[in-house]
Amino acid sequence: MKLTPKEIVELHGFNNLTKSLSFNMFDICYTRTQEEREAYINYIDEVYSADRLQKILSHVTEIIGAHILNIAKQDYEPQGASVTMLVSEGPVHEAKPEHFEESPGPIPQGSFVVGTLDKSHITVHTYPEYHPTAGISTFRADIDVSTCGEISPLKALNYLIHSFETDVMTIDYRVRGFTRDVTGHKLFIDHDINSIQNYIPDDVQEYYDMIDVNVYQENIFHTKCKLRNFDLNNYLFGYTKDTLSKEEQETIARQIKLEMDEIFYGKNISRDI
Structure with missing residues (x-):
């Protein structure tokens, strides 16, 4: 979705505004044993390996119209991955192939990919985990897209939503710093926005219950999303609900819905289920 400019203004030098999008997704699964x-952790590590995450972030870079300067990525032991990219608004001719880096050697715990841009970066970190006794396993992916200049991370939001299996999402967007016009007047934001929901397509919004918490005077925007329709088969790992008794189905459904509510509201809720 195209950002709406507040007004056409001639700037003094480079646009110094920093636009940061933080996208956190959660996938929930019931695992009995x-x-x-x-097996669920291994599945997540395979589907969301550092190589796969690098491809996702590379496409994000294309969507926002940036250029990759540097990539670092890592698959962790026993689980998780990370990728980081540095990116630039325009091509940087002095950036040579040998500047491409991959972090060598194993690193304990998790995985990551980091991409760097010219004063901008994109990162993703994954966190598979499970409850030791309740049968609940979860997968969290944290994606941060921070840009400066004219490029905007909001353009990639729809693609990011579709790139992960998402039961609960929390999305934060903030514009920081200021830039100046030719008269020296400060500009603290350069486009109109009143909700992150404006950048989520209607067909996606139909699937989620959504809550906004916005601080307009600080250019801070927050949206939480929870999957609206519930099908127990989508939360069972390797089998379907018809193999369970009705009582088992009801108990498991309550556990999964409770987990979703606790993540969505950010607090523990009574487990008298």
């Missing part, structure tokens, strides 16, 4: 929990 230790073997199922370990």
